[in-house]
Amino acid sequence: MRPYRFPFAHYHLLNVSDAAKARRWFGGVAGRCTTVANLDAPPPLAFNVALSWQGLSAIGTPEPSLSSFPQEFQQGMAARADRLGDVGDSAPARWDAPFDKRVHALVVVSAMTAADRDAASTALLSDLRDNGLVAASTIDAKLLPGPDGKLVPIEHFGYRDGITQPAIEGSGEPALPGAGIPDAGGWRALKAGEFVLGQPDETGAVPDLPTPATLGANGSFVVLRKLHQHVWAFRDFLRRSATDEADAALVAAKMMGRWRSGAPLALAAAQDDPALAADPTRNNDFTYLDDLRGTSCPVGAHVRRLNPRSGLTGPNGASVHRHRLLRQGLPYGSHLPADAAADDGAERGAIMLLVNADIARQFEFVQKVWINDGDFAGLGNDKDPMIGGNDGSGFFTIPRVPPPRRRLKELPAFVSTRGGEYFFLPGIAALRSLADTAS
Amino acid sequence: MSVVLTTGKISALTAITKIVPGHAEALRKTLQGLTGANGGKISSLGTIHIVRWVIFDDDTRLFFATNFDGSVEDYMRDFAERAPDGIDAIWGHCEGYPGARDYPKLRDYILGSAIETDGYYCAYPNSTVTDINKALDWKGKFDTFLDQIG
Known part of the structure; x- marks a missing residue:
């Protein structure tokens, strides 16, 4: 597993209308998903698929498997609002569609150019209807232009973003100073199990996986947060x-x-x-x-x-x-001009994707205790x-x-x-196995 | 007295009494009233860190656990003199309760139903409720002072 960043992304939020067709589709897209293997030669386009617990249920995942997922994932983000501090103006009742109802799946299309992204999204969306899926909403996110019009990794408040990522053992990337955790005389990468299911984590043990292992192994959890700024x-x-x-x-x-x-x-x-x-x-x-x-x-x-x-x-x-997260953030909405004399009321903010192996111990802890x-x-x-x-x-x-x-x-x-939701990001083999079990 | 365990200035007392049959619901309402709104009368006693009542055993018994400053005799006498109605309202639902106005009988009733504490830890054994409230008040005033000179 390795973090990466593209200047343009579409976050497609989907719902399932036909379980068997959708399972086949998820199995079939496995070959198109971006993996570490094809990150070594930076691709112009990346494609990732994740399912909420409601989504796993909607594609007909058997009950013993559904109930083997962690409680917070089963409940979903809206049900965890009090713990997350999503109250008042941040309460789920005020969330944007489709997060105010339900979201079954997240497909992220990331690209180096807007044209590549848009073409890939158009192909994706035209493909859905025949495959038991309905597009509930698409969030358009991209880097903001700097003073000279060139895109810069700067969020809406005006700050450089995306500097820190935890270094992960076995990611194949050289660890930059400060990227892992401080160790005697330097820095060391975190154990892969902090971010990938089925691997030893920082305790040295492999935590229990969702069952069956063919579904859980090499998966991870993605927390999506839509944050208005x-x-x-x-x-x-x-x-x-x-x-x-x-x-x-x-x-x-x-x-x-x-x-x-x-x-x-x-x-x-x-x-x-x-x-x-x-x-x-x-x-x-x-x-x-x-x-x-x-x-x-x-x-x-x-x-x-x-x-x-x-x-x-x-x-x-x-x-x-024990509380580290892989973070990927991209702005949505337009930049508020520096000389703005008042709030223009426009929607703008960041789509945060936070990847971790244990939502309660990592994302929710950070949100509740550290934030x-x-x-x-x-x-x-x-x-x-x-x-x-x-x-x-x-x-x-x-x-x-x-x-x-x-x-x-x-x-x-x-x-x-x-808005926001908890998604399970299956490993490639697990995604492929969905098609095999389609009835 | 072995039913009272003390660490520094703070002591623990745990007692279990039998609820008069049919009285559990009225007792529950009383307890919720007395402990609601930041403790009201309880907080005005100024010596109680924590007090907890649990109705258990299928509504037949009342568990009472408290952490307080000073000696148990002072604690109960204070309680009996300043809040006799509150004590009556609680243990009046329990069997054998003698009333709060006869202090020696009340003491014997509570201590007679007390059980020994086997493990006891307090993070601030030498700080009384008064000490803590005073420190928090000072901290607030000091922060205000720093705001003014900063």
């Missing part, structure tokens, strides 16, 4: 909280944990450093061990919360490697200042030398959940 509210908050433009850049960097270029505060505490940000051998090479109080990068900063590295004191620091609480790091009730479920009453603390610390008050939500 309140870009204008974010800019407005910075204006109100900061003394001037330079201070606004500093406050925003403290909240994010990286400067706009992607340079980490852990290595560039005082000002942005685009040269550092552009160097993949340096831009992720830090542990926070020399910054336990967070005077360079606040302990509550967004990127530090999502990957605390060695920066947690006490018992919570011992299990950081929507502060107690794990001695931060009381503070939440992630960027993507936490803030409601206008929260705080964000910026430690300083010399003291006193600076504290931002009355944090609103800068992100609202607009």
Whole structure:
């Protein structure tokens, strides 16, 4: 397994109308799915297929197999809303279609060009009806244009995205410094079982698989999150909280944990450093061990919360490697112009795909403990200042030398959940086996 | 007294009493009322960290477990003097209850139905309810002060 990124994607959300035909179709697309084997020569197009538990049920997966999947996957994301902090404006009742009802399958078409993507999607959609599938919705996602019109890996708030991915044993990729977990004298890759079912995980054991093994082995779980970004509210908050433009850049960097270029505060505490940000051998090479109080990068900063590295004191620091996620994010919606005088009300945000072997231990833990609480790091009730479920009453603390610390008050939500689901990503052999068992 | 286990300034007491047949539902409502709304009367006693009542054994018995500051005698006397109606409202549903206004009899009733604690741990054995509330109040004031000078 290996993370990859394309500038253009379509997220097709499908429902099953005919179980037997759909099974045959899923079995048949196995040969078209992108695997590590064909990632070595970067393809112009990638194709991935995943099913929700409702989807597995809809294609006629036998009951003993359905009930062997983990409870949180069976329930689906909407049923886990309270645990995930998807309440108020983020509650499932307010989610966009089709997430407000049900989604059986996710097909991701990724491409280097819009034309390639669109052609592949058109072919896919025309193929569905005869194969027992109905397209419920397609989300159009692509990188945003930079100042010169060229596409750049920058999300709607204006920050470089996609720098950190956990290094995985056996992925065939050289591990960049900072990509795995800190180890004596350097970094080591995570065990494959953290991301692939049927492999030893960080405990050294192979956890129980969904049955039959032909279905579960080499599979994984994909968490899809459709996150609306309140870009204008974010800019407005910075204006109100900061003394001037330079201070606004500093406050925003403290909240994010990286400067706009992607340079980490852990290595560039005082000002942005685009040269550092552009160097993949340096831009992720830090542990926070020399910054336990967070005077360079606040302990509550967004990127530090999502990957605390060695920066947690006490018992919570011992299990950081058990809560890692492979992340792929792409923006949807149009860029809000820098000189916008008010919120234009447009839909914009990010489609996040989070891959893990254990949804409850990895994604849900990160969402509940690292994003929507502060107690794990001695931060009381503070939440992630960027993507936490803030409601206008929260705080964000910026430690300083010399003291006193600076504290931002009355944090609103800068992100609202607009949909999502838990999907099972079958291994290629498992996908193929679906056709064999089609009645 | 072996039915009371103490660590630092905090003690544990566990007691089990028999519910008068047919009274479980009324008792359940009473307990929900007394512990709702942030504990009301219980919180005003100022010495109780945690108190828990469980109706079990097919609605026939009441389990009572509490963690409190100070000695058990002080705790119960305080409780009896300041909240006799509350005690009556709970254990009045239990067999053999003597009423809260005769303290020695109340003490003998509760301690007589108490069971020994076999394992007991407290993360903050030397901090009383008063200490903790005061520390939280100071923390809030200190944060406000730092906001003002920052």
